[in-house]
Amino acid sequence: xxxxxxxxxxxxxxxxxxxxxxxxxxxxxxxxxxxxxxxxxxxxxxxxxxxxxxxxxxxxxxxxxxxxxxxxxxxxxxxxxxxxxxxxxxxxxxxxxxxxxxxxxxxxxxxxxxxxxxxxxxxxxxxxxxxxxxxxxxxxxxxxxxxxxxxxxxxxxxxxxxxxxxxxxxxxxxxxxxxxxxxxxxxxxxxxxxxxxxxxxxxxxxx
Numbered sequence: 785x786x787x788x789x790x791x792x793x794x795x796x797x798x799x800x801x802x803x804x805x806x807x808x809x810x811x812x813x814x815x816x817x818x819x820x821x822x823x824x825x826x827x828x829x830x831x832x833x834x835x836x837x838x839x840x841x842x843x844x845x846x847x848x849x850x851x852x853x854x855x856x857x858x859x860x861x862x863x864x865x866x867x868x869x870x871x872x873x874x875x876x877x878x879x880x881x882x883x884x885x886x887x888x889x890x891x892x893x894x895x896x897x898x899x900x901x902x903x904x905x906x907x908x909x910x911x912x913x914x915x916x917x918x919x920x921x922x923x924x925x926x927x928x929x930x931x932x933x934x935x936x937x938x939x940x941x942x943x944x945x946x947x948x949x950x951x952x953x954x955x956x957x958x959x960x961x962x963x964x965x966x967x968x969x970x971x972x973x974x975x976x977x978x979x980x981x982x983x984x985x986x987x988x989x990x991x
Contacts, residue, residue: 805889806834806988808909810902810926812918813841815947818974820844820879824886825977826913829984831887837905839898840890844883846875902926906935911988917944940987941969942980 807830809823820843827836850869853862883890893901906912912930916923930936968987972980 803834803910804908805837805905805910806830807836807911807913808902808905809836809838809913809915810923811838811841811915812920812923814920815915815918816842818977820883821977822915822974822980823888824883825981826984827883827886827888829981830911830913830988832985833910833988835887835889837889837891837909839902839905840892844876844879844890846872846879848872848875899925903929906930906933906938910938911940912938913940913942913984915942915944917942917947936967939967940984941967942984943969943971944974945971946974 807826809826811819811822819841823836823838823843830836848871850872851865853865853869857865880890891901891905906926906929912935914923914926914930930939970980970983970987972983
């Protein structure tokens with residue numbers, strides 16, 4: 785069953801890494817509506833440059849879970865539950881295949897290791913696409929690391945005006961902007977993701 789990819793959490797330095805990914809996609813995990821479609825739209829924009837990587841937030845998980853088969857389950861029950869679990873596995877395999885075909889690599893991690901995994905992926909990505917439509921503690925940590933490690937020149941911000949005022953995105957730019965870094969902000973509509981793909985592709989090809 786497709787379970788996502790794993791990476792080592794050794795932290796490299798900027799000077800000794802070669803970008804492995806075209807894009808690291810950062811987003812608030814709580815904003816789930818059309819999250820998978822949004823990720824695929826971003827991957828399509830970056831696909832000419834390489835793969836898009838993101839921490840797994842359930843986008844390729846089945847909406848229905850597997851059922852644990854008890855030892856004392858009767859034969860009919862075992863057969864039915866086994867069939868159910870195989871259906872769940874098939875759904876997750878299909879979802880994972882769609883992401884792989886679109887050029888998305890989802891990385892599994894846990895609460896104890898997500899920060900170190902994010903840091904490694906940030907160094908190994910040519911672009912860092914951050915959705916600041918719904919700021920939270922996780923995005924704040926990621927933004928601070930990007931600023932501290934002088935990675936703002938890799939950053940492209942996304943913003944959905946229906947979720948938060950534009951001032952929130954501008955505040956992130958003010959915090960991250962350096963003397964030489966230009967940080968674009970792409971405004972998008974949840975229902976017009978083709979426009980997001982087109983604008984992001986144009987921005988990524990500009991440098």
